[in-house]
Amino acid sequence: MKRRNSAIKFIGLHAHSVAGSIFDAIGYPQDHMDFAYENGMDALALTDHGNMNGLAYQVLHARKMKEEGKDFKPIFGCEAYFLPSLEEWREEYTRAMEDKKRARAIKKDEQSGTTVEDEGDSKRVQDLLRRRRHLVLLAQNQTGLNNLFKLVSESYKPENYYRYPRLDYALLEKYNEGIIAASACLGGVYAGCYWENREEGDEAVAAAMRESTERMQSIFGDRWYAELQWNNVPEQYALNQHIIQVAKEYDVKLISTADSHYPNQTAWKDRELYMRLGWLGKGRPSWAEEDNDLPVDVEEVGYELYPKNGDEMWDAYKKYTENSENDYDDKLVLESIEETHRIAFDRIEDFLPDNTVRLPSFVVPAGHTATSALVGFAFEGLKQKGVHYNSEYMSRLKHELNVIDDRGFSKYFLTMKAIADVSGTMMLSGPGRGSAAGSLVAYVLGITQIDPIKYGLLFSRFLRSDATDYPDIDYDVSDSLLLKEKLVEMWGEDVVAPISNWNTLQLRSLIKDISKLYEIPFNEVNVVTSVMMREAIPEAKRKHGIRAGVYNPTWEEVMEYSTSLQDFLNKHPQVKAHVEGLVGQVRSCSRHAGGVVVAENLDSHMPLINSGGVRQTPWSEGQNVRHLEPMGFIKFDILGLSTLKMMEGAIEHILRRHHGIEEPTYTDVKKFYDENLHPDRIDIDDAKVYENVFHKGKWAGIFQFTETGAQNFCKRVKPNNLIDISAITSIYRPGPLSAGVHDEFMEAKEHPHRIEYLTDDVREITEETFGFMIFQEQIALIAHTLGKDLSLDEGNLLRKLLTKKGTGKGAKAKEVIHDKFIEGCAEKGIELDSAQNLWDKFEYFSGYGFNKSHAVSYSFLSYQCAWLFTYYPVEWMAAFLDKEPETRKERAINIAKKFGYNIEPLDINKSGVVWEISEDGKTLIQPLTSIKGLGMAAIEQILDHRPFTGAEDLLFREEITYSKLNKKSLDAMARAGALDNLIDDRFTGRKHFWSACVVERPKSMKRFNENVELYRPEGDFTEEEVIQFKTELTGVFPLNLVINNATVEHLQEKFIPPISEFDPELQVCWFIPRKITPKKTKNGKLYWIVETIDSNNESAKIRCWGVKPEKDNIFLNRPYMARLKYDEQWGFSTYAIGKTFKLLG
Secondary structure, eight states: OOOOOOOOOBBBSBBOTTSSSSTTSSHHHHHHHHHHHEEEEEEEEEEEBSOOHHHHHHHHHHHHHHHHOOOOOEEEEEEEEESSSSHHHHHHHHHHSSSSSHHHHHHHTTTTOOOOTHHHHHSOOOOHHHHHHHEEEEOSSSSHHHHHHHHHHHHHGGGGESSSEOOOHHHHHHHHHTEEEEOOOBBBBBHHHHHHHHHGHHHHHHHHHHHHHHHHHHGGGGGEEEEESOOOSSSHHHHHHHHHHHHHHHTTTEEOOOOSSSSGGGGGGHHHHHHHHHHSSOOOOOGGGOOOOOSSHHHHHHHOOOOOOHHHHHHHHHHHTOOOOSSHHHHHHHHHHHHHHIIIIIIIIIOOOOOOOOOGGGGOOTOOOOHHHHHHHHHHHHHHHTTTTTTTHHHHHHHHHHHHHHTTOOOHHHHHHHHHHHTTTTTTSSOOOGGGGHHHHHHTSSSSOOOOOTTTSTTTTOOOOTTOOOOEEEESSOOHHHHHHHHHHHOTTTTTTEEEEEEEOOOHHHHHHHHTTOOHHHHHHHHHHHHHHHHHHHHHHHHHHOOSOOOOOOOHHHHHHHHHHHHHHHHHHHHHHHHHHTTTTTEEEEEEEEEEEOOHHHHHSSOEEEEEEEEEEOOBBBOOOSSGGGGOOEEEEEEOOOHHHHHHHHHHHHHHHSOSSSOOOOHHHHHHHHHTTTTTTTTTHHHHHIIIIIITTTTSSSSTTTTTHHHHHHHHHHHHHHSHHHHHHHSSSSSHTTTTTTHHHHHHHHHHGGOOOSSSHHHHHGGGGGTOBBBBHHHHHHHHSSSSOOOOOHHHHHHHHTTTSSSSHHHHHHHHHHHHHHHHHTTTTOOOOHHHHHHHHHHHTTTTTHHHHHHHHHHHHHHHHHHHHHHHHHHHHHHHHHHOOOGGGGHHHHHHHTTTEEEEEETTTTSSSSOOOOTTTTTTEEOOOTTTTHHHHHHOOOOOOOOOOHHHHHHHOOSSSSTTSHHHHHHHHHHHHGGGGGOOOOOOHHHHIIIIIIITSSSSHHHHHHHHHHGGGGGOOOOOHHHHHHHHHHHHOGGGTTTTTHHHHHHHHTTOOOOOOOOOTTTTEEEEEEEEEEOOTTTEEEEEEEEEOOTTEEEEEEEEESHHHHHHOOOOOOOOEEOOEETTTTTTEEHHHHHHHHOOO
């Protein structure tokens, strides 16, 4: 596209993008920048609402444009939310919170994770609590940018935030250096004076504007600008006249702005739809109070909000003032347009943000440099490991330290060590995760627990000396949230900040939402969205030459390869147009699973935001977006792993039952772990562990072996060492499985004498995996060993290059390594065909190879679980039951029963906060914490004052605080069955007890006795009520009330699975119907949707076609066996239920 020329100089100093103006603007900053450049502008400011979330996009795209030879200047800014006094606003907030009704509404609003601008709401008189006015702020230089970061960070602090971040005169006075300010739009500072005073007349408006001008000029001086805009909104022209007048009085320069919200002229309708999508299910915004229909054309909207050039600004001025009652001075307006160019190039420096790598200085001990401190800690750690005399360890450590120093990462490792040190005082951490386990430095610093030399793990897989990327250590802990909160508490919220995730509009949900607005029938939409991925994936994989494994096609590929979607979009072209314009736009803000940044004075070096009450980064870092590293911030991944929490629970049980420690502390837990389970201490070759768990298949919460397929494969392989387990978990993934690697591996393991190794070197590297290159490191080692002058770093680079397609730099680098490999093979006497065949194997296995460092680390966790289950089975089982999520609780209980443990129901006198173990070690007691609606305050009252001998003892204890053990708590316990043992002969049943003691909660013994007589006819709960209560309150379906063990065992003997384990070939399964919903087809024919549950506590729906209500009957909460069909689109279905359903028992 040829770049346009504009006779009038102009720069957009007021612009919004989807990165920071969610559901108000569309198009990412780079889209706006590209259009602005092609439209004849040499710069563009980004001023998103209240934040600077788009700044990283600006920076990266500005660098790209420069590389392409495009001279374009990014200007960094923000359209802040302003009010004169935050102190007055806080007083109003405090008053509002004293009103219970208003307080509830405020708390509900504060849960929102994303600030969405309601442009209509800002263009009116607002109550003080909701009040905010727009204020454009632009950074002139690095000092101004740091001050702008500080202002945004301050505005998001809890004391300044309710629905929107706010700043006031006091903050502007403190942090205004290097900042240009302008009065903004119809929701701006001057506009606020207009909206709040126009009923009192022009003089009242002018007086308010004068006051604002004097305050702003006292802060900014000649850096304060009065902003004009051009549209067909009548109030805009009244406001413009007032602004021109006050600017003249105070000698304030005028600027005209485009206030752009979309990246080109044609995107206006997408923006209108996008704004409506943001309010789906949230009521109606003020700007759509009269009509929520999409405008027919842009004239109906009343303004064009794209990055205009100078000529287009002049045209807009002329067009929209043509019929205005107000007269304008053309010269004055022209100057206001051109003034923006002077600001951009005379007053704002041409700079990019300082991206110096920022890490905390407090991790470096006084008197040391980061490198000297790291070296000291590393050699001390090596000495503590007892291997400092070993030359191999010394040599490896020195090499790693040299690479770390050369790459400038010493402070990074010190920061990671500081995190690990804090974690070590609070909770268990994992043996290692990812490639970092290949680092000896990480091992001796206590960041990882796996000896990389002992297990042949490569440092170069983690950190290559010739690479440019930052290190990435993933750190597993039992409670990541607790650790992060502790780090914030210790180091400060301006030092530790969680990383944001920006969720985007995805194709499936977008099609559904757009179709809803256009009132397209749901069934029609659902059919298409259900099949489109299944249709597109095979063709997309074929296009990329992907033979196996998981592939997520792009939205363009889905639209290209799904015939159902193509037909739908051809039928509804309006949906297609909007999908193409909106897919990938920002939907909401969340938090990275474990990522945090750690650096001092974060609030001065990035504009921190608040999402859902948590202070976090404005920029993201992940697979698809890398915005923190280019800005100088390194991500630290602190990830929660429930298996570690399970191990802590098991150890606590062990300490209580076998070591006499009634209340184990974390210090006790850590001591047991270090002495028995730490990779440096545990016997990793204990045959009893392998035989008991991995050979016999005794699975109960064994890490990585919770799915049936992995369990069965492991039983086939029968691992005898850690590498065997690592190979199993590396192979049992979609890619290798679909390529049949698991069967080939089994064949080789069973017949090792048939394996032919090309050379002794290849044998040494691959013998542990029976000739297969299961691990990525094996490719690197073979290439390094056989190639000519081919370094280990190049070997690891090859691993990455082999997975990439194309003819760019990567292809050339791969060709160089290929030639060195072939040449080296030739020198070692390997024939060309054999060498090339080995290279081809590299190519083949590169698609399936797994990171050995990660595989070994996680296999250690699996072995630790197996060790605990072997030597402390009941303690492990109790921890397993305690930590399994509610969705899998019933399955866990069934596993416990399978291994011979009795499950004792809830009992107020026995149940605790975790699953308890009986003295004989044969019974597991369900905890009170499993009852929904029973809080810890109530549980503490129970634990502090039990045992209870009867109803009166529970209801009338003077020392119990009944505001905590209240009626709601008693109700939950009674219906869940926790009070059954308090029911004596006075009561005719559980419902009698519940009515007399809970529903009509007696406050005196007299009333209690009256209730006992009054509700005597109530008797017991029905079986249906018991089932309902148990399911609702504990999340566990009481299977024992519906189907007995003998029936379940008989089904197992006949190999008839529960519905959650449905076998498409067998087609027969069993289940328990819980709910029946009658439906009708388009043709008016009746069918039923039967909601079911099974022994795994998993639900499923069955569509029963051709129902005859006069003949067909299904009993709820009774076990059935049925012949079903399964389809990915419709799920389970059947016809003629009279023939296909069979009632059991």
